[in-house]
Amino acid sequence: xxxxxxxxxxxxxxxxxxxxxxxxxxxxxxxxxxxxxxxxxxxxxxxxxxxxxxxxxxxxxxxxxxxxxxxxxxxxxxxxxxxxxxxxxxxxxxxxxxxxxxxxxxxxxxxxxxxxxxxxxxxxxxxxxxxxxxxxxxxxxxxxxxxxxxxxxxxxxxxxxxxxxxxxxxxxxxxxxxxxxxxxxxxxxxxxxxxxxxxxxxxxxxxxxxxxxxxxxxxxxxxxxxxxxxxxxxxxxxxxxxxxxxxxxxxxxxxxxxxxxxxxxxxxxxxxxxxxxxxxxxxxxxxxxxxxxxxxxxxxxxxxxxxxxxxxxxxxxxxxxxxxxxxxxxxxxxxx
Amino acid sequence: xxxxxxxxxxxxxxxxxxxxxxxxxxxxxxxxxxxxxxxxxxxxxxxxxxxxxxxxxxxxxxxxxxxxxxxxxxxxxxxxxxxxxxxxxxxxxxxxxxxxxxxxxxxxxx
Amino acid sequence: xxxxxxxxxxxxxxxxxxxxxxxxxxxxxxxxxxxxxxxxxxxxxxxxxxxxxxxxxxxxxxxxxxxxxxxxxxxxxxxxxxxxxxxxxxxxxxxxxxxxxxxxxxxxxxxxxxxxxxxxxxxxxxxxxxxxx
Numbered sequence: 001x002x003x004x005x006x007x008x009x010x011x012x013x014x015x016x017x018x019x020x021x022x023x024x025x026x027x028x029x030x031x032x033x034x035x036x037x038x039x040x041x042x043x044x045x046x047x048x049x050x051x052x053x054x055x056x057x058x059x060x061x062x063x064x065x066x067x068x069x070x071x072x073x074x075x076x077x078x079x080x081x082x083x084x085x086x087x088x089x090x091x092x093x094x095x096x097x098x099x100x101x102x103x104x105x106x107x108x109x110x111x112x113x114x115x116x117x118x119x120x121x122x123x124x125x126x127x128x129x130x131x132x133x134x135x136x137x138x139x140x141x142x143x144x145x146x147x148x149x150x151x152x153x154x155x156x157x158x159x160x161x162x163x164x165x166x167x168x169x170x171x172x173x174x175x176x177x178x179x180x181x182x183x184x185x186x187x188x189x190x191x192x193x194x195x196x197x198x199x200x201x202x203x204x205x206x207x208x209x210x211x212x213x214x215x216x217x218x219x220x221x222x223x224x225x226x227x228x229x230x231x232x233x234x235x236x237x238x239x240x241x242x243x244x245x246x247x248x249x250x251x252x253x254x255x256x257x258x259x260x261x262x263x264x265x266x267x268x269x270x271x272x273x274x275x276x277x278x279x280x281x282x283x284x285x286x287x288x289x290x291x292x293x294x295x296x297x298x299x300x301x302x303x304x305x306x307x308x309x310x311x312x313x314x315x316x317x318x319x320x321x322x323x324x325x326x327x328x329x330x331x332x333x334x335x336x
Numbered sequence: 337x338x339x340x341x342x343x344x345x346x347x348x349x350x351x352x353x354x355x356x357x358x359x360x361x362x363x364x365x366x367x368x369x370x371x372x373x374x375x376x377x378x379x380x381x382x383x384x385x386x387x388x389x390x391x392x393x394x395x396x397x398x399x400x401x402x403x404x405x406x407x408x409x410x411x412x413x414x415x416x417x418x419x420x421x422x423x424x425x426x427x428x429x430x431x432x433x434x435x436x437x438x439x440x441x442x443x444x445x446x
Numbered sequence: 447x448x449x450x451x452x453x454x455x456x457x458x459x460x461x462x463x464x465x466x467x468x469x470x471x472x473x474x475x476x477x478x479x480x481x482x483x484x485x486x487x488x489x490x491x492x493x494x495x496x497x498x499x500x501x502x503x504x505x506x507x508x509x510x511x512x513x514x515x516x517x518x519x520x521x522x523x524x525x526x527x528x529x530x531x532x533x534x535x536x537x538x539x540x541x542x543x544x545x546x547x548x549x550x551x552x553x554x555x556x557x558x559x560x561x562x563x564x565x566x567x568x569x570x571x572x573x574x575x576x577x578x579x
Contacts, residue, residue, distance in 0.1 A: 049480045071479060078487045082552045089538045089551070157397040160360075204397055206429065225429035247430035251400060275393060325392065 003040045007033060012054045019058070041088070043081040048074045101161070105133045108164050112171055117143045119214050121336035125304030127312050128328040136163025137274045137326040138170060142182070147214060150182050153330055154207040155226070155274040157248075163326075166203055170195070184209040184222035185259040188246065192224065192257075195250035205249040208272055217264045217334060222257040224249045227275040230293065232300075234267025239293045242270065269304075270332040271296065276325035277315070287315065304331040338362060339388075341369040349380030349411070355387040358395030367398050374405035374413075381406055386417030396425060403435050414438055452506040453493075455524075461493040464505040468520065471507050475518055475578055484556040485518060485576055491553050492522035492572055500526025500569065510575060517558070517577040525569035532564055 010033055018026035037047060052070035055062055112135075116124045128137055136156035143149050154170055156163035173194040177187060187209045195205055208229065210221035225248035228241045246257045264270070278289060295314055299307045308329045316323070339356030350373055358366060373379060381402070385391075399415065406413040414436045418426065426432040451471070453464040468489040472482045489505060496503035503524025510517040529535055538551050550572070554560040557574040564570040 045483055046480055049478070052479075074479065074483050075486075078483050082487065082556075085555050086538050086552060089555075093538065155393070157393040204400055206393075225431070227428060245430060247433065248400070251404070251431075252434070 003036070004042070007037060007040075007042070008050055008054070011050055012058070015051070015054055016058055043084060044077045045074050045081045048077055101133050104161070104164070105130075108134055108168065111168055112138055112140075114140045117141050117149055119143075119147075119149060121334060122149070122212065122214060123304035123331075123333040123335050125306070125308040125331040125333075126329070127308040128326070129312065129323065130326050131276065131323040132160050134161055134164035135326045136160070136167055137276065137328040138167045139272075139328055139330055140171070140174060144182055148182065149212040149214065150187075151210045151212065151272070151330065151332065152187075152207065153226070153272045153274060153328060154205055155276075155326070155328070157204045157206070162200075162203065166199055166205065169198060170205060170207075182211055183259065184211055184220055185257040188222050188224050188249070188257040189255070192249045192255050193253050196253040199250055204251060206275075207249055208244070210270070210272070212264075212332065218261060219264050219270060219332075220259055220261045222246060222259045224255075224257060227273060227278055229270065229272040230289075230296070231262065232269035232271065232296070234265060234269075239296070241289075242272075264334050266334055266336065268334050269296075269300075272330040272332075274326060274328040276323065276327035277329055287318065304333045307331055307333075339365060341366055343369060343373070346380070346382075348378075349376075349382070352381065352383045353387070354383065354385055357390040358388055358398075359390065359392045360394045363394045363398055366395070367401070370398075370402055371405065374402050374411070375409055376411070377409050379406060379409065379411040380414075381411060382414045382416060384417045385415060385419075385422060388419070388422065391422055391425065396429060396431070399435070400431065403431075412436070449509045450506055452504050454502070454504050455493050455496045456502050458497060461490060461497060464489050464493045467505075467507055468518075471509065471518055472576075475509065475516055477518070477576070477578060481576065485520075488553045488556045488574060488576075489520055489522075491549065492520065492574075495549075496522060496524045496526070500524030502526075503569075510577075515577050517575050519573065519575045520557075521571065521573050523569065523571040528566040528568055528570055529562075529564040530566060532562060536562075 010029065014026050014029035014033065017023060018030070034047075048070055052067060052074075055070075056067060116126055124141070126139060128135065128139055130137070138152070138154045138156075140152045141149060152174065154167070156166045156170075170191065173191055177190060188207060191205075191207065199205075204225075206224060206226040208221065208223045208226040210219055212219050221242070221244060223244035224246045226244075228243040230239045231242045232239050244258065244260050247255045277292070278287065292311075295311050296307065299310045302310065308331055311329060312327065315327070339354060339358060339362040342353040342355070344351045344353070352370065354366065356362065370381070370383075374381060383399075383402075403413045415426075416438045418437060423432070423437070426435065426437060451467055453460055453467055455461065455464065465486045468486050469482055472485045477485065493505050496505070501524075503522065503526065506521040506523075508519040508521070510519045535550050536554070550562070553572075553574060557576045559575040561573045562570065
């Protein structure tokens, strides 16, 4: 209320000055009043009323018709006042939602937390960045009693909160898998049944699951409709697609998955990714897989963690710092 | 970017021509236009993607959903006119093995 | 009840009649120009809802006196289809009339008290009060 009185005085002052000499200074005062009025929730119709009253006061001989026109204007501005109030309330709701999502994102990142295992002879690099606040990508490392390392990378079709909710379920399903059933094809077969059974029919998950045997340096893997990664063979210095056939999780509960195996030699690298990496769109079009390979080659001498970090920075810059999709990149590099 | 979804009735079902980019923003429009049709018993649904310049995984989700719904209602679901990029998307996801994808020559939409 | 006056809402002109009635009573009670405009806008919205969605109904105006305060009560009632989910229509951003835009939450904000009863296929009654300050 106090501001209102104060504002009326300021309005009177600025309006009187303006009507006398039409100065820019007075108009600037007017602008300041409008800013302050928004801050104090003064509706547009109120301002018109204040205007009319002050005008009557300052120029008592203002023609009746001019004064009446302000009543008309006031009525017209009611609609704007209506919309203005709704807008303010919606903004408030948006702020609430944003803070809720922020909390949910924290819950999610705690839930999906994974520790990168420390294995002699194997460097592991991992990066995962959500496009929005919550991620539909997921990666996870487990080490079983035989010291074999399980690596999972998954991508829920879709983004944002629905994808994130779905991802949490996958994480839970992974945790409930029996210890001895970590061979890739059976992991995917069990998860496929869980997803088919529990998830909305328009939601699907792509997943790659690999198991690294550090004694024999054998990498066995299966994929469910997942974007193929790369395999770098140090002996030939060549990159090939790490393709594996297999249907998306959640489409058909009887799906079987093929398991592949690869002998990993010294200096070889396994590169796993989500489609947020290959679906990077720049002003010149999509990033080609060849371009990705070139980036990796340039940084190959670094530690696996530095490679993934550099690659992300590079792609982020190429997309002008706007991620369209969640981005996850994992590199396993045998160094001894 | 927006999309247009043209639905044309044919004897046993519908021919659908999609034009534009299919992503999280445009996907609901596609889904609203086609989902109700997919529930018609025994429907033949042919979707032409020749003029789809971009599709992300959200679009993929919609086509899987449509495929499942049409199949559940004893219908036939066919995709035609996939670009190389789209074809690759269906190959990678393993969907090319279960969904009927035709090249233009054998497709129903001229 | 000391005073009650009603307008039947059947066609669009009745909205104007309801506004006129509201404005007269508001003036009589001593509401200022801005509050008069708010009250008539609220009446307009309520009457428009009746006209667009229920087909027919009425808007009644009462003078209210309570604890030394005086005010104006608007009762808008119809026997239309009713509102399925009241919580939903009371959410901002849910625009039913496409008219002024803010619908019922807007009316609630313009007035001091607001109450709604609705039964599917029986009709809706909205009661709202503005107190004189």
